[in-house]
Amino acid sequence: MSDSSRESAPRSTTGPNRRSLLGAALGGCAGLLVLDLRTAAAAAMPRSSTIADTGAWGARAPKATIDVLGHAPSKIVVHHTATPNSTDYSRAHAFALARSVQDHHMDNNGWIDTGQHFTISRGGYATEGRHRSLAAVRDGSRHVVGAHTAGQNRLAVGIENEGTYNSVDPRDTQYTRLVELCARLCRRYGIEPHEIYGHRDFNATDCPGDRLHALLGQLRSDVAAEVGGDPTGVSWPLLRPDDEGEGVRILQYLLNEHGASLTADGIYGLATESAVGDFQRSTGAIVDGLAGNQTWNQAVRERGSGDRGPAVRAVQHRLGTTVDGIFGPNTETVVRSFQSASGISSDGVVRVRTWQALVG
Numbered sequence: 001m002s003d004s005s006r007e008s009a010p011r012s013t014t015g016p017n018r019r020s021l022l023g024a025a026l027g028g029c030a031g032l033l034v035l036d037l038r039t040a041a042a043a044a045m046p047r048s049s050t051i052a053d054t055g056a057w058g059a060r061a062p063k064a065t066i067d068v069l070g071h072a073p074s075k076i077v078v079h080h081t082a083t084p085n086s087t088d089y090s091r092a093h094a095f096a097l098a099r100s101v102q103d104h105h106m107d108n109n110g111w112i113d114t115g116q117h118f119t120i121s122r123g124g125y126a127t128e129g130r131h132r133s134l135a136a137v138r139d140g141s142r143h144v145v146g147a148h149t150a151g152q153n154r155l156a157v158g159i160e161n162e163g164t165y166n167s168v169d170p171r172d173t174q175y176t177r178l179v180e181l182c183a184r185l186c187r188r189y190g191i192e193p194h195e196i197y198g199h200r201d202f203n204a205t206d207c208p209g210d211r212l213h214a215l216l217g218q219l220r221s222d223v224a225a226e227v228g229g230d231p232t233g234v235s236w237p238l239l240r241p242d243d244e245g246e247g248v249r250i251l252q253y254l255l256n257e258h259g260a261s262l263t264a265d266g267i268y269g270l271a272t273e274s275a276v277g278d279f280q281r282s283t284g285a286i287v288d289g290l291a292g293n294q295t296w297n298q299a300v301r302e303r304g305s306g307d308r309g310p311a312v313r314a315v316q317h318r319l320g321t322t323v324d325g326i327f328g329p330n331t332e333t334v335v336r337s338f339q340s341a342s343g344i345s346s347d348g349v350v351r352v353r354t355w356q357a358l359v360g
């Protein structure tokens, strides 16, 4: 599914391709082009954990400066390319795929560079997508703004898996590389295994396919087996018009955090329904006016000492402390107590697990 990120452009699906080993276009995750299957030579298994950087596969220079943020990403989003399930498992094929994706994203989508940070071929070769992604991982405290998941590009690392996984699973070699890459990212960035998602957990898309999406529970467990942490996937209550309560109030504050101006009265009335729809539209989610997984996944933000704004008010209101929108020492104290009482590591920072407990 083409992602309507900040640098989105008209979604043309065809057009001349400079490198042109490729055929017709598919309406895949990022509208990727079909790779030619001419060279189906089997290849040696790639060396574990190697990621070929943009120089290795002959990337074009980006069209504009790559935006690198001075903080680590907090989640990983898994995609499939929705291209054919190639039987060419060679490194040459992986590199050709990386070039074709970049061409498509730059020439057809109008993006500055490849949208995702990393790509894993069906042969199990990992390549860097957007420039500077690999250096950011090595640094451990920087994040390259990508273009892979609308609403999440400043927070999430995007991994594309070559193929289409609606009715078949990825190859074992490819899955193994995915586990390795996720484990590396989790270790390096301090990402929790439960913060591994599929593209459809945020946007209106089938990506990464039913089968790969169904594998994500296993992926979280396999990553947790390597890096530790809690692999249980994140899920949220479905709130709807006429619902009332603290969950609705938190939702209202979070919508305000993203630009709405609701009265946080805890009542899911027409204004809230309309604000949910607007938020869903702005984040590329399914627009239905109901607050379910996509809406919550898009809305919650990590909040800790020194942060300000409506999301902080949500925490304060819910925990019965002064609602001033400033995350100061008192707020941190009540957050720690709440975390202890909820069986969450009491670090005083409101991450997704604490949000889940607050929403109830």
Ligand SMILES: [Zn+2]
Binding pocket: 001, 029, 030, 078, 079, 080, 148, 199, 205, 207, 208
């Ligand atoms: Zn996707």
